[in-house]
Amino acid sequence: MENLPAHFDSLFTVDCIIFGFDEGELKILLIERNEDPFRGWFALPGYFVEKTEAIESAAQRILYESTGLKGIYMEQFYTFGALGRHPQGRVITVAYYAMIRLTGQKDVKPVSDFARQAVWVNVKDIPELAFDHSRIFRKGFEKIRNKISYQPIAFELLPEKFTLTQLQNLYEVILNKKLDKRNFRKKMLSYDILKELDEKQKGVSYRAAKLYKFDKRKFAKNFHKELSFTK
Amino acid sequence: MENLPAHFDSLFTVDCIIFGFDEGELKILLIERNEDPFRGWFALPGYFVEKTEAIESAAQRILYESTGLKGIYMEQFYTFGALGRHPQGRVITVAYYAMIRLTGQKDVKPVSDFARQAVWVNVKDIPELAFDHSRIFRKGFEKIRNKISYQPIAFELLPEKFTLTQLQNLYEVILNKKLDKRNFRKKMLSYDILKELDEKQKGVSYRAAKLYKFDKRKFAKNFHKELSFTK
DNA sequence: GTTCCTTAGTGTAATAAATACACCTTATAT
DNA sequence: ATATAAGGTGTATTTATTACACTAAGGAAC
Incomplete structure (x- = not known):
């Protein structure tokens, strides 16, 4: 185990669906990519996990970099690791969602160097996304739709x-x-x-x-x- | 992205909870490890995912190596990636469960070189397991307990x-x-x-x-x- | 073949939860 | 004062959940 061959090493990302509720509309945060592949496409906020970083911490870091928010509860909902999902080879991504309170939206400042911009998009108007992010979004949205029926997760989206x-x-x-x-x-x-x-x-x-x-x-x-x- | 530094590479495993129902008892398949760390301990069947292998395929392969069974539906239920979960550094594991039909148990022949033996253990008698496998088991068991109330998954465990x-x-x-x-x-x-x-x-x-x-x-x-x- | 043992198989009344549905009240704007 | 727009409320009906106990069938033992 100490001498595992290199063919066991893998690339690893976290992607986040960040939900917000604003003016009666349910929205998620998307970034416009400024890097290849998919330069210029919209994508879920996400990035590589460092080798010495726990997945949870990586998710928190990415949430912070995308919104400036800390200490928001995030729920992991699925891990995607199909062969074709990334053009440069197999990349595994652990997907999380978070529901955040947009108090007038002023406090949410997306910060990311690999992104041209970050925008809130109504879930009804999501464009086709980079990689398999459209699929990830659908799966995450289904999850919260399901969950809201038996758990009080909606309150996290509303003002206090x-x-x-x-x-x-x-x-x-x-x-x-x-x-x-x-x-x-x-x-x-x-x-x-x-x-x-x-x-x-x-x-x-x-x-x-x-x-x-x-x-x-x-x-x-x-x-x-x-x-x-x-x- | 093509030139990502090595600190983004990670070790990656799949672990499986394989449920069977036999003589009125719900059991899972455990292996006794024949390798360090945790040599001699019981653990969930699992192994490293190859760099060019989809996670799903790895899960199927591990199920096959553990039971000789192919083409069984497996459901991914959580990914564990805490820092302390593996003594040799951060290893991420995607956990799956499968429910299989033990037709007299004769067809299930666990095969694995890294294991001394494989045994069916009543879920009420699971010993402490290697790594964080006890936690993984609890989480998976909770999942099926929850799921059985609204999805017909029980039938997969029974004879036809x-x-x-x-x-x-x-x-x-x-x-x-x-x-x-x-x-x-x-x-x-x-x-x-x-x-x-x-x-x-x-x-x-x-x-x-x-x-x-x-x-x-x-x-x-x-x-x-x-x-x-x-x- | 009678008796014993063990599990199969069945119905109803009471309670609780889900649904369908429409009007008056209150605050502000003009 | 009047218009407008959303707030706030109750009941009857239907459906689902629960609690509960006896007879029927088949094989085993004698």
Whole structure:
């Protein structure tokens, strides 16, 4: 094992799908590549993992370089290692997603030398991406669509204080379907994971809605994922 | 990219959790290592991925070398790449699971030079494993426990023809809880994914049960995974 | 062939969850 | 004061989940 032949060495990257929710639209962060191959194409933020770096750390580093954000929870969702996925040979990539709170978008400053620019793109308007990134995106999007139905991941995309309508809109955008307002509220409130605030929405030209917070403590106490065959 | 420095090269393995169901017990295949590090310890079947090999192919190869089986569906479930997981430096491993049909166990012949032996071990009796394989096992087991509640993966572990009681036993072993016979049958049959055969169990010293088959065609037509917020 | 043993196989009532559906209220803008 | 736009609310129906116990069938033992 100490003397493993070189043919076992591999090239290794991390790619990230960074979701944000802004003005009612679900978006992801894309970079325009400034390097061959695929110079000028859009791609998911990602880069090579160093030999002495843990995958998780690499993912955090890439998130930081793409958005300026630190300490965001990222979930690994799949590893891609087909032969044809990179024109220069087999490159294995571990894919992560992150959901971030765009507080007016001002704090997110993408920084990357291998990229001409970074842009937020509505998930409905993603162009064809470099390498197999289109496939990676589809798989990641499917994952969160699936996950949102049984885990409270949506809150990470919203401002800390939000209205039930904003929350419902986010669910509708991710699930790509209309939901019934009364049933949505009844169900969401029945989970008992939200804290109702004494505050109301401001700056709207119609009746202001109550604001809510996601309540981690209540969540831990009250939320139990139900599965079939529970008894 | 063509001239990437060597510090981007990494060592890369695939590890497999191979589940089998035998005499009412859920088991996995373990090998006893014959190489340092962890010589003499039990470990998940696994090995290095070649530089020119797709991950999927490597997983298939390792399954073949461990069991003599080909063409079994394997699902990738997580990639482990922490710094301390291997004593000789950072090694990244992509973990897969497979569920195989032990038709009397005769056809499964583990073959591996780096292993002293391969043994089937009840999931309730897994010893401490080499590297972080105990953790990998726990994560994979959790995955199938979760998945069995909404996907028909249990059938892959059973003989082609099985009784409802056998199916229920398998669910009970994986979920680690007793289920109600009437409710289990009602629900399972309501999915309409089984074909009732004209045959009965043989060689039992009590009333023989009807045999069923998993019906792929019915499954495709009738099975719709239900999620919350469907409307 | 009678009895014993073991598992197969079945139905219903009660409870809980999901769905369908429409109107009045409140805040701001004009 | 009026118009506009979203906020906020309840109930009846349907569907799914749960709890629960006895008879039927087949082979084994005598």
